[in-house]
Amino acid sequence: MKPxxxxxLVVVAGALAYLVFGGLGQNLVYFITPSEYYxxxxxxxxxxxxxxxxxxxxxxxxxPQTLELRFVVTDGVKDVPVRSSGATPPALFxxxxxxxxxxxxxxxxxxxxxxxVKHSETYxxxxxxxxxxxxxxxxxxxx
Amino acid sequence: MTPGLLGGLSLLxxxxxxxxxxxxxxxxxxxxxxxxxxxxxxxxxxxxxxALLSFAALEWAILTDDFSVSYVAGHSSLHNPLWVKxxxxxxxxxxxxxLWAMLQAAYTWLVGLRVGKSLDSWRAPSALGTLFAVQVxxxxxxxxxxxxxxxxxxxxxxxxxxxxxxxxxxxxAVHPVLMYxxxxxxxxxxAYAVAAMVARRxxxxxVETRWWTLVAWGFLTAAIxxxxxxxxxxxxxxxxxxxxxxxxxxxxxxxxxxxxxxxxQVQERKGLFKGWNFAFITLAFAAxxxxxxxxxxxxxQSVHAFASGPVGAWFLLFLLGVLAGGLGLLARxxxxxxxxxxxxxxxxxxxLLAGALFFGTFAFVVVLGTLWPLLVEAVSGAKVSIGAPxxxxxxxxxxxxxxxxxxIGPVLxxxxxxxxxxxNLLAMLLALGVxxxxxxxxxxxLGVSLAIGLFAYNLTAIWLMVAQGVRERARSLGISSxxxxxxxxxxxxxxxxxxxxxxxxxxxxxAIAFSQTYRxxxxxxxxxxxxxxxxxxxxxxxxxxxxxxxxxxxxxxPIEVRSTSREGWGADGRYQTRLNFYPxxxxxxxxxxxxxxxxNDYYFVLMQFDQEKGQWATLKLIVTxxxxxxxxxxxxxxxxxxxxxxxxxxxxxxxxxxxxxxx
Numbered sequence: 001m002k003p004x005x006x007x008x009l010v011v012v013a014g015a016l017a018y019l020v021f022g023g024l025g026q027n028l029v030y031f032i033t034p035s036e037y038y039x040x041x042x043x044x045x046x047x048x049x050x051x052x053x054x055x056x057x058x059x060x061x062x063x064p065q066t067l068e069l070r071f072v073v074t075d076g077v078k079d080v081p082v083r084s085s086g087a088t089p090p091a092l093f094x095x096x097x098x099x100x101x102x103x104x105x106x107x108x109x110x111x112x113x114x115x116x117v118k119h120s121e122t123y124x125x126x127x128x129x130x131x132x133x134x135x136x137x138x139x140x141x142x143x
Numbered sequence: 144m145t146p147g148l149l150g151g152l153s154l155l156x157x158x159x160x161x162x163x164x165x166x167x168x169x170x171x172x173x174x175x176x177x178x179x180x181x182x183x184x185x186x187x188x189x190x191x192x193x194a195l196l197s198f199a200a201l202e203w204a205i206l207t208d209d210f211s212v213s214y215v216a217g218h219s220s221l222h223n224p225l226w227v228k229x230x231x232x233x234x235x236x237x238x239x240x241x242l243w244a245m246l247q248a249a250y251t252w253l254v255g256l257r258v259g260k261s262l263d264s265w266r267a268p269s270a271l272g273t274l275f276a277v278q279v280x281x282x283x284x285x286x287x288x289x290x291x292x293x294x295x296x297x298x299x300x301x302x303x304x305x306x307x308x309x310x311x312x313x314x315x316a317v318h319p320v321l322m323y324x325x326x327x328x329x330x331x332x333x334a335y336a337v338a339a340m341v342a343r344r345x346x347x348x349x350v351e352t353r354w355w356t357l358v359a360w361g362f363l364t365a366a367i368x369x370x371x372x373x374x375x376x377x378x379x380x381x382x383x384x385x386x387x388x389x390x391x392x393x394x395x396x397x398x399x400x401x402x403x404x405x406x407x408q409v410q411e412r413k414g415l416f417k418g419w420n421f422a423f424i425t426l427a428f429a430a431x432x433x434x435x436x437x438x439x440x441x442x443x444q445s446v447h448a449f450a451s452g453p454v455g456a457w458f459l460l461f462l463l464g465v466l467a468g469g470l471g472l473l474a475r476x477x478x479x480x481x482x483x484x485x486x487x488x489x490x491x492x493x494x495l496l497a498g499a500l501f502f503g504t505f506a507f508v509v510v511l512g513t514l515w516p517l518l519v520e521a522v523s524g525a526k527v528s529i530g531a532p533x534x535x536x537x538x539x540x541x542x543x544x545x546x547x548x549x550x551i552g553p554v555l556x557x558x559x560x561x562x563x564x565x566x567n568l569l570a571m572l573l574a575l576g577v578x579x580x581x582x583x584x585x586x587x588x589l590g591v592s593l594a595i596g597l598f599a600y601n602l603t604a605i606w607l608m609v610a611q612g613v614r615e616r617a618r619s620l621g622i623s624s625x626x627x628x629x630x631x632x633x634x635x636x637x638x639x640x641x642x643x644x645x646x647x648x649x650x651x652x653x654a655i656a657f658s659q660t661y662r663x664x665x666x667x668x669x670x671x672x673x674x675x676x677x678x679x680x681x682x683x684x685x686x687x688x689x690x691x692x693x694x695x696x697x698x699x700x701p702i703e704v705r706s707t708s709r710e711g712w713g714a715d716g717r718y719q720t721r722l723n724f725y726p727x728x729x730x731x732x733x734x735x736x737x738x739x740x741x742x743n744d745y746y747f748v749l750m751q752f753d754q755e756k757g758q759w760a761t762l763k764l765i766v767t768x769x770x771x772x773x774x775x776x777x778x779x780x781x782x783x784x785x786x787x788x789x790x791x792x793x794x795x796x797x798x799x800x801x802x803x804x805x806x
Binding site: 062 | 731
């Protein structure tokens, strides 16, 4: 191979590697439960996070005028208040239902840009005293 | 005879026939005895018949609501409409593997029909043997771990129902079948590649393999576009591609098959790139298995994922087997493969290889992005996901390079003179620059302007090539240009078909750039009768109604839309926004209504409604420009593929005379 092709190849490969590995690092979205959040609060501030849990009964509030949806996500041990306006129809939310919200922690609350509701075929509520790991299994399993 | 018994027995028969076929093919290969080959060929027909019977038994069980069959009890219901019942076989794991296996048997049978014609006796045993081995795997998975016909001891009065997301749209009847036809279709080129490497005949396999690959590629393309459209129509977020692991699973084999289709041309014409071709086709088939593994093992979370289970491990083993077999043979062959010449980059073959390498790289990046969460979890234990931004970020520059190469490649010489080539390239670059400047002049973003420029550039390339051919022919034969065009299009089907496909790809890129950049979303809560002025529209909420439907319960919010300015062109009419509630699912599905126009798509979603008094509803409006053209582009690409594949009188006569000339 001629040297000029070799240089071109190295440049292209380098640019690509930079693009790919840089991109992978920047776009890593952690998937955590409320308990995991409270273990490492600083780590998850102001970066994209997926928060998984269940909608805590009696906390679901929708304001039709401001279009804001508020609820508390729980894993049975810890709770995180979530604010959301917009992406997913609020009608899809129900108490005690598995939910994954994508967004950022801002102070104490989680501000969600995107709500991924679990379209569970078989519905099951978490039981008292479950560990976060069990709740996560439930949420993931019902996907 | 009950459907369950019939299905189970025919499934077992299909497995035994496949095993026998495999054994006979191996014997034919080792002993070089035509009688074994003939017997294997006949078994391919028997296997297909048994698989078809098994599939028919599943349909029978579903249509007669026979809940003593595990699959029917788990995935069907008395209340499903007829069309849902008809498509239920591929709505869940076991049934979809049955469909897969049946299509596999059909392809093996079709290949069997080629034995003694284009598939000579040197390669036929190993080609059939490979296909039988693949088939053994699928039937064995069903018989041993994912049996659709397991008997349910106490049949329930009603089944658990079909996944609501699937029965919510008629695309369910089309998209999965196309996807499987494409996925399974790639097993044939793989078998041909294995056969060529086993027989150590590295050149003669390429023509027919390219044909089979194009068939599978056509199905895959159609499947990907229908899948995009389905997700646009049903998921209610206004997009069509989310880089979900399952979507990635469909795009990876497509990219690799595309790479093969390009390098195969060079081998056909110049005898180059044999190693690349074996590698691309092996990887393309392996990618289909990889995709199936991803979606059926539960290792990766995804909206489409099937329930996790023991099949994952089986698919992983099968994937390793395919990779080891294909790449092992390639390693042995690579020492023997003689390339017929050297590659110059600034030539047609150089551009084709560069394009193929881009496709391969793209596939690799998608694999990496899809598996990265697993790697991170293995290393640090953290659960992560890689979002769509990563894939968008990487695919944009790769897409630009590919669009550039797509224009250059066909223009570079096999036969043109140098001066002409340079003139052509200059014209294309001029079109690129003018398009880019027009876009920027109109105040569009750099990305969209670049997409316009690249569209103009590719259009110019196609125009120049067609015009030159037509001019030369018209002059040399003294006929009119239109007649020359018709004659050329008929005699150079592959070339014209590829122009059509390339035009479709350029159009798709343009549609993607516009729709991704200029999508706008608005939301508002409306009281009954209230009017909402937005985006050149006047939207009025007419009512909130509830309706009981056969298999679901629906809340409807009909709206009336009038356009008040040119911006809202084409959106006038009544829309029926709705939420569908399925008994087997906790939350409803928000089914959007879409008005398609060539300029803007208007997409309404019912977000929430007043559950107490029915006095208000929250609506979302998504206006997306030019999505319509994406569906047109998909149609154009499939049409171009069909144009290449369509048997012409000349080609049929040629292929009848050809088989002897094969080796």
